[in-house]
Amino acid sequence: xxxxxxxxxxxxxxxxxxxxxxxxxxxxxxxxxxxxxxxxxxxxxxxxxxxxxxxxxxxxxxxxxxxxxxxxxxxxxxxxxxxxxxxxxxxxxxxxxxxxxxxxxxxxxxxxxxxxxxxxxxxxxxxxxxxxxxxxxxxxxxxxxxxxxxxxxxxxxxxxxxxxxxxxxxxxxxxxxxxxxxxxxxxxxxxxxxxxxxxxxxxxxxxxxxxxxxxxxxxxxxxxxxxxxxxxxxxxxxxxxxxxxxxxxxxxxxxxxxxxxxxxxxxxxxxxxxxxxxxxxxxxxxxxxxxxxxxxxxxxxxxxxxxxxxxxxxxxxxxxxxx
Amino acid sequence: xxxxxxxxxxxxxxxxxxxxxxxxxxxxxxxxxxxxxxxxxxxxxxxxxxxxxxxxxxxxxxxxxxxxxxxxxxxxxxxxxxxxxxxxxxxxxxxxxxxxxxxxxxxxxxxxxxxxxxxxxxxxxxxxxxxxxxxxxxxxxxxxxxxxxxxxxxxxxxxxxxx
Numbered sequence: 384x385x386x387x388x389x390x391x392x393x394x395x396x397x398x399x400x401x402x403x404x405x406x407x408x409x410x411x412x413x414x415x416x417x418x419x420x421x422x423x424x425x426x427x428x429x430x431x432x433x434x435x436x437x438x439x440x441x442x443x444x445x446x447x448x449x450x451x452x453x454x455x456x457x458x459x460x461x462x463x464x465x466x467x468x469x470x471x472x473x474x475x476x477x478x479x480x481x482x483x484x485x486x487x488x489x490x491x492x493x494x495x496x497x498x499x500x501x502x503x504x505x506x507x508x509x510x511x512x513x514x515x516x517x518x519x520x521x522x523x524x525x526x527x528x529x530x531x532x533x534x535x536x537x538x539x540x541x542x543x544x545x546x547x548x549x550x551x552x553x554x555x556x557x558x559x560x561x562x563x564x565x566x567x568x569x570x571x572x573x574x575x576x577x578x579x580x581x582x583x584x585x586x587x588x589x590x591x592x593x594x595x596x597x598x599x600x601x602x603x604x605x606x607x608x609x610x611x612x613x614x615x616x617x618x619x620x621x622x623x624x625x626x627x628x629x630x631x632x633x634x635x636x637x638x639x640x641x642x643x644x645x646x647x648x649x650x651x652x653x654x655x656x657x658x659x660x661x662x663x664x665x666x667x668x669x670x671x672x673x674x675x676x677x678x679x680x681x682x683x684x685x686x687x688x689x690x691x692x693x694x695x696x697x698x699x700x701x702x703x704x705x706x
Numbered sequence: 707x708x709x710x711x712x713x714x715x716x717x718x719x720x721x722x723x724x725x726x727x728x729x730x731x732x733x734x735x736x737x738x739x740x741x742x743x744x745x746x747x748x749x750x751x752x753x754x755x756x757x758x759x760x761x762x763x764x765x766x767x768x769x770x771x772x773x774x775x776x777x778x779x780x781x782x783x784x785x786x787x788x789x790x791x792x793x794x795x796x797x798x799x800x801x802x803x804x805x806x807x808x809x810x811x812x813x814x815x816x817x818x819x820x821x822x823x824x825x826x827x828x829x830x831x832x833x834x835x836x837x838x839x840x841x842x843x844x845x846x847x848x849x850x851x852x853x854x855x856x857x858x859x860x861x862x863x864x865x866x867x868x869x
Contacts, residue, residue, distance in 0.1 A: 393806060394844040401813050404821060408829030419837035419858045422849045474861040 395421045402427035410699045411468075414475055434476040436484070438692045440679065441700045442468065443488040453515040457490050465495055468695070468703050473502040481505055481531075484688060487512040487538075487563070487670055487678055493521030500525035508534040510688065512563050512678070523549045533557055536686065539564030539589070547577035559583040561686045563678075564590070564667065566614075571595035575602045585610035585686050587648075588657065590666040593618045593630055593637075600640040609641065610648040610683045613657040615666035648682040722749060723757035724772070730765030731757065734772055741775035743816035763811045770798070771811055774820055795827045802844065 406414060406427055418428035444461040448454060472480075480503045485491070490513050500506075506529045514522065514537070523545065526532065532554040539562060540546070550557050557578060562570060566586040574581060575598065584599065584606060591614035599606065619627035632651065641647040652658050661668060670678040679688035720736045724745070736754060740746045748758055760768055777790055798805050809828065812820040832840060841848055850858075 395846045395849070397810075401809065404813075405825045405828045405832075408826050409832065413829075413833050415858075416835060416837045417832050417840065419850070419855065420840050420848070421846050424846075425850065425854075470861055474858070 395423050397423070399423070399427045399430060403430045403432050406430075407433055407693065409693070410696045411472055411475065411694045412699050412702050414694075415471060418475055429475055429477040429479055431479040431481075433694070434479040436482040436692060437472055437476065437480045437694055438484040438688070439468070439489065439695050440484050440486050440688065440691050441695060441697060442703065443486050444490045446488070446490055455490055455515045457516070461490075462492065462495075464703055465489070465491060466498075469495060469498055472694075473499065476503075478502060478504055482508040482510075484510040485512070489513060490516050492516050493518055496521050496525050500528040504528065505531055507531055508559075510536040512536060512538050514538060514540070519545055522546060526550055527553050530554060531556065534559035534561075534583075534685070536561040536563065538562070539566070539570070541569075543570050543573040544577070547573040551577040557581070559685060561585040561587075561681065561683075562589060566590070566595055567592045568595045568598065571598040571602075575599070579603065580605050582606060583608040583683060583685060585648075585681055585683050586614060587612045587681060588614065588661060588668045590615045590617060592627070597637065597640075600637070607645040608648075608683055609644055609646070610681065610686075612648050612650040612682050613655065613661050614651070615661050616651065617666075646683070650682075720754075722754040724768065725757045725759045726763055726765040726768040727761050728765050730768070732768060732772055734776065735779070737779045738772060738775045741778060741817055741819075742771075743818070745815060760815070762814050764807065767804070767807045767811045770804075770808060771815065771817070771820070775817065778819060791823055795823060798824075799827060799831065 402424060406417065409417065414428050414433075418425045442465070444457045444465070446455050446457045446461070449456050483499065483503060483506060491511075493516075496517055509529070509532065526546070526549040530553055532550070533556050535550070535557070537546075537560075558581060560574065560578070560581055560583070562585075566589050571594075574584070579602075581603060582605060584603075585608075587610050591611055593616055596611065596616075599609070616630035616633070617627040618630050633649065641649075650658060660673065664672075668678075681687040721733055722736050722739050724732045724734065724739060726732070736749065739749065739758075745758060745760070752758070763771070774794060777794075778787070782790075798808055805824075805828075809821075809824045812824055831843070835843070837848075840846070
C-alpha cells in the first residue's frame, strides 16, 4: 500500500468519496463556487449521493388567488427566482436528481417544468402538489421524458384521465400515487383503467367519495397499500360537499374488502388532531394555516417527506430571495 | 491478592500496540483503538497480542488520531467534547498538509465521528470564498476549460454576489 503523500498538491487528487463527504455539508449556493475550482471537484459537486433528492420545500411563490383560471396570479420575481434556483441546481446536479420535491405554494409554469424534465432524465419520484399554471401539454411532455418515474404526489384535478394515460404509456415502473385535495369517481376510473398495477395509493386528508373508494377496492387487485387516513368521507351523486352526505364511519362490508390489502390506513376519529382540522376546514385542508411540516406527513413511509436536507436550506432561501 | 493480579493482567490484556508507517509504536487501550472500525476488525480477527501495522498512516498523524480516539472513549459531557473538538480542529487546520493527511487517515481508518468533524471543518473553510480564493488557499491547479468556466459563470453568477 502506498503511503499517504504529504504534499499540498493532493487536494485536487482526492477521491470523490472523500470530497463528497465534505461537500454534503454545503448547500446549493455554497456548492456553486466549489464546483468551479477544478475538474475533480466539479465532478464531486454533482455526485448522485449529494443530489439524489432535491427538496425545494422551503421555496414558495408570491401569489394572489384569482377568480378565473388558473385561479392564481404569481409575481414575475417569484418566477425569475425559481428559474435561477432551477438553473443552478440543474447545472450542479448534472442529471443526477432522482427525487424532486416542491411546496404546495410553489406555482411553476410549463417553462420551469420543461427545463427540469429535460435535465432530470432519471427522475423516479416527483412531489408537485400545485399545478394550477401547468397545462395539459406541459405535464404530458414532462411525463414523456420521465420514463423511470415510480412515484407521484399530485393535487386533485378535474380531468385526470390524460395524465394517467401518459403515465401508463411512459412509466413502466410506476407504482405509487398520492392525490392531495379530493378523490372522486373520475380519479378512481382513470387510475383503474390506466395504472391497474398501482401498488400504493394515498389520498389522506382529502375529500373522499365513498363510491370511489369502493371502486378502487373492487377493481384494483394489485393494490397493496391504501391510505385514507383523516379523509372527509362523502356519499352521494354530487362531488361537492353540500350535495353529498357525510359518512361518519366506514361500514363493516367496506372494511371487509380492505382485508386483502397488505396495509390499510384509516383514521376517522374525533380525538385525532388531523381529523379535527379536516372537519374545521370543511374537507379541504388549508395547509397554509398549520405547521410547515404538517403537509409533508404521510402514514405510508415511502410517501412521507423527511427533513428538507442541506441542498436548499433556510440560508439558501434567504439568498434566493435577494433580487 | 490473587484477584488483584488477575485484574491487572486483564487490564494489560486490553492494551494493543499500533505501528505507524514510519515504524513508530503506540501502546493504547483496546477501547481507544476500537474507535477505528478498521482496527476493530483487525483486532477481532487477529487478536491484540502482536503489534498491528497501520501502514498508510505516519507517526505524527497516528499520534494525533489516537489522541482524538482516547478523548472520545472517555464518555465525557457533550459540551466538554464539543469544546475539545473545536480546539482540536483549530489546531489541525492551521497546517493544511497535516489537515489533509489527518482527513485521509480518518477515512482510511474508518473513524466516522472524526470523518464528520473534519468534513464540517473543511466545509467551513470553503464557505464564502470565490473559486480563485479556494484554489489559492489549497494550492489547486485550475484544469477547467475556458468553455466550462464561461458556462459556470453564466449559470451561477447570481450565487457569487456578496451577501
